[in-house]
Amino acid sequence: MKFKALAIDVDGVITKIHSAWKYIHECLNVQEKAKVNAELYYSGKISYYKWAELDIKLWRNISYDELIKLFEKLEIREYSKEFFDFLKSKKIKIIAISGGLTPLLETLSKKLYFDFYVANDIFFDKERKLNGKFKINVTPKNKGKILASILDRLGINNNECIGIGDSEFDIPMLKLCGYKIAFNPKNEELIRIADEIIFSDTFYELYEKFRKIL
Known part of the structure; x- marks a missing residue:
């Protein structure tokens, strides 16, 4: 073939990281709040879409350039x-x-x-x-x-x-x-x-x- x-x-x-989402949470020091969102999703209380919405709200005010700089640091x-x-x-x-x-x-x-x-x-x-x-x-x-x-x-x-x-x-x-x-x-x-x-x-x-x- x-x-x-x-x-x-x-x-x-x-x-080497297992989740870009978790990486940003950790960089912005919001991982504890993000854990609550994850628990809501995995317990069936919210949809995947709602989970994403709640996580993104934790990143408010980050700029595109700041985000790219964080990703450029990734191994x-x-x-x-x-x-x-x-x-x-x-x-x-x-x-x-x-x-x-x-x-x-x-x-x-x-x-x-x-x-x-x-x-x-x-x-x-x-x-x-x-x-x-x-x-x-x-x-x-x-x-x-x-x-x-x-x-x-x-x-x-x-x-x-x-x-x-x-x-x-x-x-x-x-x-x-x-x-x-x-x-x-x-x-x-x-x-x-x-x-x-x-x-x-x-x-x-x-x-x-x-x-x-x-």
Whole structure:
């Protein structure tokens, strides 16, 4: 099988942090209030949309530039650049799908050159301050639909796509793919459906693996 695309999660896979949302909470010292919001969601008392709304309210007055500076400080895994540069040399389309935040993916794409990226949008006013408005593009259940739409647009068959993820939210995306990699997986079903399981703090093993299969 000749592979033509890679679908990859971001938080906890490319980045060492497991949630861009939690990272911002910690940077702004609002993590305790955010825990209350999370408990409301996981107990079924509020929707995913409402959870996002409450979390974003905790960040009021942060500017776009301040947010980008925080994301620029984030560490990505060693060998990430080499890995993505190699994919580009093989003309593999790179599709990043994240339940995190679009400004983070914008920042990463400047280094890693994603062909497509989808995350959750947050909006800013004329003074470039967060205005509280947002758009949820990625939910815990729709990564598969997002990937299917992008592959259809590219004219790439599902079996020609490799998927990499680490959590249960990546399962719908990986189920579509012809080759499934669980990277530092935290979920038993993800481990069960994976063609390959990798535990590593870096992308070196991924890089070497892809040099063999592409």
